[in-house]
Structure formats: C-alpha cells, structure tokens
Amino acid sequence: MNTISATNKTTILKKLLKFFLPILIIPIIVVVFFYHYYINTLITKGIINQSKNTIERISKSQDIQKHLKVSQDISLPNISIIDSEAKVILTNILYDQHIDIIKKYIIDVTNTKDVKLYHNKANKFMIKPIVENNKVTAFIIINYKNNIDKRLATTSQTLTFILVIVILTFFISIIFTLLFAVQITTPIKELINGIEIISKGDKTHKIEVSTNDEINILVNSFNDMINKINNHQKDIEVLNNNLTHRVKKEVEENRKKDQQLIQQSRLAQMGEMISMIAHQWRQPLAAISSTSTSISLKAQLNKLDNDLAIRLSNKISDYSLHLSSTIDDFREFFRTNKEKRDITYNELIQSVLSIVETSILNKNININKNINCNDTLSTYPNEVKQVILNIIKNAEDILLEKNIQNPTITIETKCGELVIRDNAGGIPNDIIDKVFDPYFSTKTEKDGTGLGLYMSKTIIEKHCGGELTVANNDEGAVFTIKLRDNDD
Ligand SMILES: Nc1ncnc2c1ncn2[C@@H]1O[C@H](COP(=O)(O)OP(=O)(O)OP(=O)(O)O)[C@@H](O)[C@H]1O
Ligand SMILES: [Mg+2]
Incomplete structure (x- = not known):
C-alpha cells in the first residue's frame, strides 16, 4: 500500500491560500487603480465642469454690478473679476503676480470670447470675457487649482483610509484562512496518520480525531x-x-x-x-x-x-x-525412472522396437523408421518408451481391426519432436477430442481399458513437461510427442 507523502499533507492549506489570495488581492488592485484614475481624471474633470457652470452663470447676468452680485451670491473664494483694462474689480484670490500672468492671456480670450483654460504648475485658471454691447467690458477668472487640491486631499484621505481597511482585511483574512485551514488539516492529518499506521499492517488501530x-x-x-x-x-x-x-x-x-x-x-x-x-x-x-x-x-x-x-x-x-x-x-x-537421463530419439525408438517389433512384423505390419535427429535429450526414458509403445500398440490394433491393405506404422523424428503415424484411416472426428480421456475406448472386443492415451498424455505433459497431440492426415492418425530438452 502507498504511504501518504508529506507534500500531500499540506495540499489543503496550499489550495486555500491559492483560492483566497486572488480574492484578496483583486480588491486592492481595484482600489489602487480607482484611486489613481479618480485623482487624475474624475476630480479634475468634475471641478472644471463645475467652474465652467459657475463662470457661465456669472457671465449671463447683464452688467458688471450684476456679475459682482452673482459672484458674491455664489460666494466662491476663488472668483475674480477684472475690467478690460485689467483693473481688479473683485478678487478673492488674485494677487499681483496672478494679474500679470492673466494679462498675458486677456488678448487671446478677447478674440475667442469663450471660456479658456490655462494650466501651469502653480495655477489652473479659467477665463471668460464679459461682452456687453459687443464690447468686452470685463473678464471673469476662476482659479480652480485650490479646489482641485482640496478635493484631492480629502479624496486621497478617504482612499488611503479604504486602502488601509482593505489591507487590514487582507491580513486578517489570511490569518483567518490559515486558522481555518489548520482547523481542517489537523484532523485530516490525524486521519492520514491513522491510515498510514493501518496500511503498515496494524489493522487493529482505531483512528481518533478531536473534532x-x-x-x-x-x-x-x-x-x-x-x-x-x-x-x-x-x-x-x-x-x-x-x-x-x-x-x-x-x-x-x-x-x-x-x-x-x-x-x-x-x-x-x-x-x-x-x-x-x-x-x-x-x-x-x-x-x-x-x-x-x-x-x-x-x-x-x-x-x-x-x-x-x-x-x-x-x-x-x-x-x-x-x-x-x-x-x-x-x-x-x-x-520407472526417478531421475532424468540423456538419451537420443533413436535409442528410445530402438529400445521400444526391440520389444514390440517381432510381434508386429509377425502380424505382417510394416514399420518405417525415419530418424532425422541424433541429438540427445534429457528425459525419463522408460516413461517415454511406455508412451511410444502405447501409441504403436493402438496403431497395430486399428490396422488389424480394419484389416488394412499394406498396413504401415511410420516412426519419424525431427529434433524436439517424435511423430508416429499409421495408415488405418484416422480417428473419427466425433471422438478425436475424447481419445485422451480416461476410460475412453472403442475396443469392445479386445476389452480396452481406455487408459493408454490418458496415461500417455499424463506422462508426457505432467511428468516430462512436453506435449502430446493427435491429428488425422489423409492416411490415418498422426500422434506427435514434443519433448523439452531442459533439466527442470
Ligand atoms: N491410431 C489410432 N487410430 C484410430 N483410433 C485410435 C488410434 N489410437 C487410438 N485410437 C482411439 O482412441 C481410443 C483410446 O485409446 P487408448 O489407448 O486410450 O485406449 P484403448 O486402446 O482403447 O485401450 P487400451 O489402451 O487399454 O488397450 C481407442 O479406443 C481408439 O478408439
Ligand atoms: Mg491403447
């Protein structure tokens, strides 16, 4: 059984952090992005629009006195009105140096007769000429830099506060996540340890968790x-x-x-x-x-x-x-042989024929030998001889029973293989699968035991580790003994 590795043990913790980190980081990014965008764009745009509206309202009143009244009603500290000669009529914010700067722009504004914005590092002005009877009588000036600065200051304070809260929430969440993860992983670790003990063989171990x-x-x-x-x-x-x-x-x-x-x-x-x-x-x-x-x-x-x-x-x-x-x-x-012995196919066949040949030849049955292998093989000789004898006797029986003309038994060897065939017409197809079964015999007259081929197969396959098979050819049955030449 596999043991649980240390890396697996921390997986849940890792997964939780992986899951929570993006959730916590995303709001921080959003706040920072919003902060930046708001400061640079939204506040400036808002204040410009607001100032434009104010300047339009003042310019819509009909004469200077009214302009003054409107601007005082609005009571904006950053509004000034100067006449066409650049003489200050009303000012809350304009100082001499401002007047000098503004003078530079007056001609430009006079030409367009529209609101013009002038930005430099120190000031952000908005100037609009007042036209009465097709003549520029005065200029309304709004210096909105202070507005922007103030708004930025408050907004940045608020945003910093939000950022601090978010970062605090982030860290608190991480701490809670870790505590939560530890709460989950501790009993799981106890479970894993228990499983390890059981998998090592202590099947009586009982896993206890404290949750x-x-x-x-x-x-x-x-x-x-x-x-x-x-x-x-x-x-x-x-x-x-x-x-x-x-x-x-x-x-x-x-x-x-x-x-x-x-x-x-x-x-x-x-x-x-x-x-x-x-x-x-x-x-x-x-x-x-x-x-x-x-x-x-x-x-x-x-x-x-x-x-x-x-x-x-x-x-x-x-x-x-x-x-x-x-x-x-x-x-x-x-x-019976207790031990294997080295022997050639020829010796095996000769030894069987020395016993059986006379009686077979007396019955006018021919024996053909075709020995093609003189290699020795290590086997149990007497057991194999019994098998050869069984097969030869079966061939003899069938040749006599069927009274075959020119009856012949052929014994042939190739290396690793011994073939014994006859010309008695073969084994009928309906019984060919049964000839190796114990007690299967068709020899009623001769009172066959039906054990010859069963024993032969047992000897060759179980005892000698070889193979005994049967098939029919055109002339008769063909028995093949395959013997392995090894010492096991
Ligand atoms: N060469 C053969 N040609 C045709 N049939 C065969 C041949 N050899 C065996 N048989 C068939 O296989 C059957 C089983 O053979 P096996 O040697 O096991 O028993 P048996 O010869 O009948 O009995 P026993 O071996 O006791 O004389 C035989 O009865 C026969 O029908
Ligand atoms: Mg037999």
Missing part, C-alpha cells in the same frame, strides 16, 4: 469500514484454510486415483507384454527344442561325439542367453 464535525463522521465511517474489512478478511482466511485443506485432500485423492490408474494401465500393458514375450521366445524356444532333439537323436544313434555335444550345448546356451536378455529388456521396461 465533532463532518471529518469526525468520515473517520467513524472509515473505522467502521476497517472493522468490516478485518471481519471479511477473517472470513476469507477461514475460507482459505478450508479451501487449502480441501485442495490438499482433492490433490491427495487425485494422486491416489492417478496411482490406481497407473497400476491398472501397467497391468494391462503387462498382459500385452506377455503376448509379446511369447512372440519373442517362440523362435529361440523352438530352436532350443530342435537342438535338444538333435542331441537326443544323435546320442541314440551313437553319433554324438564330444565336439558335436559341445557345439550343440553352446547353441542351447546362446539361445538361453537370448531368452534371458529378452526378459531383461522387459524388466527394464517396467522400471
């Missing part, structure tokens, strides 16, 4: 789940134990069954063997019998000299040796 909220509910559900998993695991362990016990029992029973089958098939094979031994022995026994008859006849006719007696008795002893070696072959055949 009384959804996380507590989550932890309780988790504890419940672990309990259930533990119970299920115990059930599974019990089931597993039962299953292992049953599998062991079944395997043991199967082994016994297999042993019985092997025994049964051995007995059947021994029956076959006895008939083969009979075939093998018939000729040497006849020879022994005729030699001893000849000894007895010669003795009766007094024609048995020493030389002849020795020659004939040597002959009998040779035949007896032959009989004895045949018995050795058979005995060797039934001995």
